[in-house]
Amino acid sequence: MKKITKEEIADGFKNLQDAICKSVEKLDGGSAFKEDVWSRPEGGGGRSRVLKNGELIEKGGVNFSAVSGATPDKILKALNLSEADFFATGVSIVLHPSNPWVPIIHMNVRYFEMSTGVWWFGGGIDLTPHIIIPEKAKNFHQHLKKTCDNHDDSFYPKFKQWADDYFFVKHRDETRGIGGIFFDRLSDKEGKTKTDQWKFVREVGETFVPAYSDAVDELRNRPYSASDKNWQKIRRGRYVEFNLVHDKGTKFGLDTNGRTESILMSLPPEANWEYDHKPETKEQKETLELLKKGIDWIS
Amino acid sequence: MKKITKEEIADGFKNLQDAICKSVEKLDGGSAFKEDVWSRPEGGGGRSRVLKNGELIEKGGVNFSAVSGATPDKILKALNLSEADFFATGVSIVLHPSNPWVPIIHMNVRYFEMSTGVWWFGGGIDLTPHIIIPEKAKNFHQHLKKTCDNHDDSFYPKFKQWADDYFFVKHRDETRGIGGIFFDRLSDKEGKTKTDQWKFVREVGETFVPAYSDAVDELRNRPYSASDKNWQKIRRGRYVEFNLVHDKGTKFGLDTNGRTESILMSLPPEANWEYDHKPETKEQKETLELLKKGIDWIS
Numbered sequence: 239m240k241k242i243t244k245e246e247i248a249d250g251f252k253n254l255q256d257a258i259c260k261s262v263e264k265l266d267g268g269s270a271f272k273e274d275v276w277s278r279p280e281g282g283g284g285r286s287r288v289l290k291n292g293e294l295i296e297k298g299g300v301n302f303s304a305v306s307g308a309t310p311d312k313i314l315k316a317l318n319l320s321e322a323d324f325f326a327t328g329v330s331i332v333l334h335p336s337n338p339w340v341p342i343i344h345m346n347v348r349y350f351e352m353s354t355g356v357w358w359f360g361g362g363i364d365l366t367p368h369i370i371i372p373e374k375a376k377n378f379h380q381h382l383k384k385t386c387d388n389h390d391d392s393f394y395p396k397f398k399q400w401a402d403d404y405f406f407v408k409h410r411d412e413t414r415g416i417g418g419i420f421f422d423r424l425s426d427k428e429g430k431t432k433t434d435q436w437k438f439v440r441e442v443g444e445t446f447v448p449a450y451s452d453a454v455d456e457l458r459n460r461p462y463s464a465s466d467k468n469w470q471k472i473r474r475g476r477y478v479e480f481n482l483v484h485d486k487g488t489k490f491g492l493d494t495n496g497r498t499e500s501i502l503m504s505l506p507p508e509a510n511w512e513y514d515h516k517p518e519t520k521e522q523k524e525t526l527e528l529l530k531k532g533i534d535w536i537s
Numbered sequence: 538m539k540k541i542t543k544e545e546i547a548d549g550f551k552n553l554q555d556a557i558c559k560s561v562e563k564l565d566g567g568s569a570f571k572e573d574v575w576s577r578p579e580g581g582g583g584r585s586r587v588l589k590n591g592e593l594i595e596k597g598g599v600n601f602s603a604v605s606g607a608t609p610d611k612i613l614k615a616l617n618l619s620e621a622d623f624f625a626t627g628v629s630i631v632l633h634p635s636n637p638w639v640p641i642i643h644m645n646v647r648y649f650e651m652s653t654g655v656w657w658f659g660g661g662i663d664l665t666p667h668i669i670i671p672e673k674a675k676n677f678h679q680h681l682k683k684t685c686d687n688h689d690d691s692f693y694p695k696f697k698q699w700a701d702d703y704f705f706v707k708h709r710d711e712t713r714g715i716g717g718i719f720f721d722r723l724s725d726k727e728g729k730t731k732t733d734q735w736k737f738v739r740e741v742g743e744t745f746v747p748a749y750s751d752a753v754d755e756l757r758n759r760p761y762s763a764s765d766k767n768w769q770k771i772r773r774g775r776y777v778e779f780n781l782v783h784d785k786g787t788k789f790g791l792d793t794n795g796r797t798e799s800i801l802m803s804l805p806p807e808a809n810w811e812y813d814h815k816p817e818t819k820e821q822k823e824t825l826e827l828l829k830k831g832i833d834w835i836s
Contacts, residue, residue, distance in 0.1 A: 482781035
C-alpha cells in the first residue's frame, strides 16, 4: 500500500481548517473569518484566519501552515544532526469567547518530517474555562476519550496525563485549565502505520467542533457579573503567562523567526494583571481548587 | 579603609525604596503604597510595595528584597561552581501610568555576592513611552548621562548601548521603548573599588525620581483619544511580551521559585492584543519608527 504523502497530509489539514472555520462561523452566528495568506521567504507559507468581535467569540484564530526548508539549528541539535531539510504542516486554533462562562479552547494538530526520513505527528486539544463547571469538563473529556478509544485504548490515559503535565503554569502552581489530550512524536512504532496515525490525528481535528459546541452550549447566554468579567481578564492573563513563558510551540516559533502575528494570535484580546488578586465568588474559588493535575473528570 | 558590607548595601537599598515610595506618592498625588512583607523559606525576604489607581499611576510596584541561601543550580552552572552560598539584594520598580502620553518607567539596582568571594553590582533605568516625544526622550537620557559622567566617562555610551541591546523585543524587531542605561557585573576591575561602584549604583537609584518627574511633566494632564488609549494597551501588550519572553531577570526569578506576585508586579493592569494592529495617528506611526537601536537621543 502506498504511504500517505506530505502533500496529502497538508491538503487534509487545509480541508480541516476550511471545515472548522465554517462550523465556528455558524456556531458564532455573528462574524466571519478574515484571511491572510502569507509566504515564508525560506519556503512554504500559510493561511491565517482571524475572527473578531463575534456574537460568541471575541477573538479567535484558525491557522494553517505548511513550511519547509533547511531545518532550524535548534531541531538539528536536539536530533544530533548536522544538516537536513524539514517539512512541517498543521492547524492551530485558539478561541477567546467574550462571555466569561464560556471556556477558551485550543487545538493543534501537526505533522513534521525531515529529509533523513524521520517523521512524526503531534497535537492535542485542551480547554481553559475561566470558571470550571465539572459536569461540562466531564463532557469535554468524554469527547476526547471516545476519539482516542477509537484508535488505541492506551491513548486517552497517556495523552490526558501528558496534557496535565504540559499545560501547567509552573510559577503559579496551577494547570492552565481542565486539560484535555496532548501527544507528540507519534510515528510508526508499536505496530502503527503512518496511515493509522494520520487517521487518529485527523479524527482529533474532527473532534474540535462537536467538543466545543457542547462546551459552549447553555453557557453562551448565561448572565455574568462585573466580578466574573474581571476574573475572566485575570485568567486570560494566566493564559498569556503560560503561552509566553512555558509553551514550547510559541517559544520555538519565536526563536526560529516564525510569523509573529500568526504565532501570537493565541493571545487574548484583553488581559489584566492585579497584584495578588483573590477570587471573589464561590465559583471562582472552586475554579482555583480544580486547577490541579491528575483530576479524573470522567468518573 | 573598611570595605562596605552586604548589610550596609541592603540598608542602602531599603532607604532608597523608602525615599522613592515617598516621592512617587507625592508625584502621584492621589494614592499610597500598600506593603507586603514576605520571607523566603530558604533565607531572607522582602518588602513589596504596590500602588493602585492613583491620579498618575494606574499600577506601580517598588520592591525591595534581600535573599540568601544555597546558590541556585543555574548560577552555579554558569559560573562553573559545584556549591556556594549567595546573597542578593536590590530594588526593582515598574510604574504603569494611566494617561497614554505618560511613559512606563522601569528601574532595577542590585548587588550579588557569593561565599566564594565573588561579587558584583548590576542595574539600569529605562523608559517606555507609549507615544515617543523626542524632546522628552532627550531630557531622560540627559539625566542618565549626567549620573554616569559623574563616575566614569565611559559609562554612558557603554551602558546606553547595553540597554538598547537588552531591552529589545526580538520577535517584533522593536526596542521596548527609548532605552536608557543597563549594566551588570560591575566589580573591582579597572581601578574601581567596591565603594566606588556602590556610589555609582546608589546615584543611579537617586536619579529615578528627578528623571521620571521630568518625563511626566506637562504630559500627565494631556487629553487623549480613544485611539491613543487603545494604542497604550497594545504597547502594554508588547511590554508583557518583553518581560515574559526576553527579560532575563523575570525568567531567572520564575525559574528559581522566586515570589511570583512580586516578580510579575511589572505586568500592566490591562493589556490588549489585536491581530495585526496598525498605528492610527501620526504620533503612533512615528513612535514605531523610533523603536530602534542606536538612536542618539541627546545630540
